Amino acid sequence: MLRTAEITAELTGEGLRGEQSHRLYWRGTLEVALDCFVCERIGRTTVFERGAERALCSGSRSGFKRHHTAARIAAFDTTDGRERLAVRALVDFWWAPFTDTRDGHKAAAPTSHPWVRLHLGYYCQDAKESGTNSIQTNAMRPNDLKCGHCDRVIAVDAQTPAVRLLV
Ligand SMILES: [Zn+2]
Numbered sequence: 001m002l003r004t005a006e007i008t009a010e011l012t013g014e015g016l017r018g019e020q021s022h023r024l025y026w027r028g029t030l031e032v033a034l035d036c037f038v039c040e041r042i043g044r045t046t047v048f049e050r051g052a053e054r055a056l057c058s059g060s061r062s063g064f065k066r067h068h069t070a071a072r073i074a075a076f077d078t079t080d081g082r083e084r085l086a087v088r089a090l091v092d093f094w095w096a097p098f099t100d101t102r103d104g105h106k107a108a109a110p111t112s113h114p115w116v117r118l119h120l121g122y123y124c125q126d127a128k129e130s131g132t133n134s135i136q137t138n139a140m141r142p143n144d145l146k147c148g149h150c151d152r153v154i155a156v157d158a159q160t161p162a163v164r165l166l167v
């Protein structure tokens with residue numbers, strides 16, 4: 001059956017604005033741990049690209065290799081406010097019941113508290129170079145996101161990304 005999950009995340013901090021701003025933005029790439037009905041493994045890292053009509057399951061070390069799966073980003077809305085950079089994404093994915101071929105766990109839709117990683121891009125005016133960063137659910141918070149070129153704090157990651165199953 002087709003399921004839809006909502007993923008929301010937010011960054012704050014004075015570094016988002018002002019002269020030293022690094023023009024931080026959300027890249028249209030998401031990684032979500034989903035139970036995969038194709039390789040029948042639970043908690044597979046699934047890579048979503050905005051605009052793509054399918055996603056990529058990372059498979060498992062033994063057996064199934066990376067493969068395309070029936071999942072996509074259905075909506076991707078960002079809010080670029082004062083001292084706040086937020087994103088709300090809707091991901092559609094196909095879910096079917098199965099029992100994990102390896103450890104016997106039953107598939108859930110979605111996995112309770114699935115792991116999520118969101119990707120960011122920025123531009124450093126000092127170095128005149130772009131850079132990337134990411135945030136994920138299983139991280140220490142609050143955490144300063146720093147520029148890889150000038151080491152300034154770009155934003156503060158104080159809130160764990162939220163995942164909610166809509167249908
Ligand atoms: Zn798979």
Ligand SMILES: [Zn+2]
Binds near residue numbers: 125148152
């Ligand atoms: Zn910088």
